[in-house]
Amino acid sequence: MRFNFSFRKNKPAQVVNHEGAPAYQLTPALELYAAVATAALSDQFYEMADTRLKRLRALVAQNDPRFVAQLAVYAREQLYLRSVPLVLAVELAQVHRGDNLVSCLVARVVQRADEITELLAFYAVANQRQGVKTLNRLSKQLQKGLALSFNRFDGYQLAKYDRAGQVRLRDALFLVHPNAKNAEQQALFDQLVRGELPTPYTWETELSALGQQTFTDATERQTAFRQKWVELIGSRKLGYMALLRNLRNILEAEVSAGAVEQVCAALTDRVAVARSKQLPFRYLAAYRELLQVRSGFVPTVLAALETAIGHSIENLRCFGPGTRVVVACDVSGSMQQPVSQRSKVLLYDIGLVLGMLLQSRCSHVVTGMFGDTWKRVALPKGQVLRNVQEFYRREGEVGYSTNGHLVVRELREQQEQVDKVMLFTDCQLWDSTGRHSTLAQEWREYRRTVAPQARLYLFDLAGHGAAPVEVREQDGVALIAGWSDKVFDVLQALENGGSALTEIEKIEL
Known part of the structure; x- marks a missing residue:
């Protein structure tokens, strides 16, 4: 069934965001x-x-x-x-x-x-x-x-x-x-x-037990942990998420080439990737940890991670070669916020990962980042995690405000026709120049004067409860929320005439 409350009959109230x-x-x-x-x-x-x-x-x-x-x-x-x-x-x-x-x-x-x-x-x-x-x-x-x-x-x-x-x-x-x-x-x-359940065999219990042993010196300890990691890898009882989280520990333990080969085979196994249901930013977190490791195996494992994240979106049905897409990533100060207290991954990182995943599946795509300014950044396809790192290296080039309207203004001023504009943002957009320009104004003008059929997709990464543009089908505006690759399923539903809630309404209870 479809719920009537998914849409308002009256015009939504205009409010102000956290930036006023x-x-x-x-x-x-x-x-x-x-x-x-x-x-x-x-x-x-x-x-x-x-x-x-x-x-x-x-x-x-x-x-x-x-x-x-x-x-x-x-x-x-x-x-x-x-x-x-x-x-x-x-x-x-x-x-x-x-x-x-x-x-x-x-x-x-x-x-x-x-x-x-x-x-x-x-x-x-x-x-x-x-x-x-x-x-x-x-x-x-x-x-x-x-x-x-x-x-x-x-x-x-x-x-x-x-x-x-x-x-x-x-x-x-x-x-x-x-x-x-x-x-x-x-x-x-x-x-x-x-309190008599048998202690289960897990990588945590195995390493914890080993850590409580006494060793004669550091070399003996290193050897023991190397052997334990090799055993865990060979046992196939090291789950996919545990493997991602421990790649750095495994390489720092100096395991054998054969063990690394097993690790890479497990990481790139299509069935294992699908079954593991990892959020895309987990691959980025593992990738960044490896960049700090001194090991000759690092390039091989980095390549395996690129392959793995590629497998994770194999079912992503993107646009045809004739569809012109703009992918714009918000790198403002409010996006430099960890997703949780225990995570090193920022909202900013999630936007970049999702943006680069989308870029990897589009044939005609412009990518860039916005803060004080909007800057196009041309990057090769196929290297999702490497491209994220390139954005991360260059984010200071555009400043830290949230002038998302500049993405559309450039398209309007250059009379550049595109079909899809994708903004990955926390939706707290504002004009730091003092001109009081808004994304809503720019989008209306762009659709009126340049591309009447263009569609704007707001990928909301923070969920604060308001949008910088009225979310209406007749204005070509849709909102998608979340950090999972499942946002692309919502995108597909929108392309098929549904709403952001269509996928939810399919759930059978």
């Missing part, structure tokens, strides 16, 4: 989608984490409960986000009752054992409760959904994620009282209660 520049309020559904798709639930340049949570809570109450549930599933299964779907489930339980929508949602979005305890920890915060004992009045639908989730996990998964924290899996077991599927699972639950 004119902006347009999004519909409740579009605003919730953008806020969810860009939620790291940590402090951002313009918005603290608590503010984002309060806004999410208000938006959940404004939207149709079924849409909220579909969005939560979409965020978990398509955008590969873990925390925000749990937040949506808890908040939906606060405002929706009378059916099993919430329990079905919880059972769907809880896909790792530690997400059971994460959901309960957030439930305690959301309901202002302190300690495990205060959770005994848990929402019945949340309780039912978590009980169903427990049945999904085997002993390995329960042991792997039975970690110390505000709520442990043992506490959760007592709270939700899952019915074991059989005697074998009941035995696992009993072991969990007694």
Whole structure:
């Protein structure tokens, strides 16, 4: 079904953004989608984490409960986000009752054992409760959904994620009282209660055990860790994300050429890439770590990462050779913000990666960056991560304001006809020159005088709740949000006459 609330009948209210520049309020559904798709639930340049949570809570109450549930599933299964779907489930339980929508949602979005305890920890915060004992009045639908989730996990998964924290899996077991599927699972639950689950074989437990051993000297220690990495690589029990995160450690351990060959084969395996569901910026983070390593194998592994990120978008259906595309990346000061407190990756990096992925699949494309000024940067296709690094090296050349209107102004002044203008930005655009020019004004003039059929795509990387241009089909303006390569699925839906919410509305519950 399609939801009527996806579109406003009346003209959206014009508001101001965080820089005080004119902006347009999004519909409740579009605003919730953008806020969810860009939620790291940590402090951002313009918005603290608590503010984002309060806004999410208000938006959940404004939207149709079924849409909220579909969005939560979409965020978990398509955008590969873990925390925000749990937040949506808890908040939906606060405002929706009378059916099993919430329990079905919880059972769907809880896909790792530690997400059971994460959901309960957030439930305690959301309901202002302190300690495990205060959770005994848990929402019945949340309780039912978590009980169903427990049945999904085997002993390995329960042991792997039975970690110390505000709520442990043992506490959760007592709270939700899952019915074991059989005697074998009941035995696992009993072991969990007694703290007797066998220690699982993981790279973390193996390296932790090795780190507790005593070595006679640094050489013996280096040899032991080299052998352990070779063993882990050969065991094929090192998951894809673990491999990405540990490339630097592996090379610094000076593993053999054969081990490096196995690493590269695992990185570039098409099936493994598809199954791993890595966000594109994970490849960039690994790439940058390797640039700091002194090893003759670095070029080989860098090439493998380029191949891997290429595999990750093999299904991207881009535009034909006759379609003229402009890809413009925001490199302003507010984009120099980490996506989370534990990450070195910036919003700016995400915009560059997504922009270069798009560039790699377009035949007729202009790429560039904007800050105080707009500058075209011609780069070869096929080297996504290398091109991102080239942008990163040159970002100071355009300054740090957010004059995104200059992208379109140049097209208008040069009478240059293009079909698609793609802006990767946090949408906090403003005119630092004092002339009070706006992207909305420039876009209207460009469509009126140069290219009436041109389309403007705003890739919102921050989800602050407003857009610099009114998002309307008749004006050729669309908004897409998120950090995943799935933004290109939304792009395809738009090209087929849908909306940014079409992909979400396809979710079956």
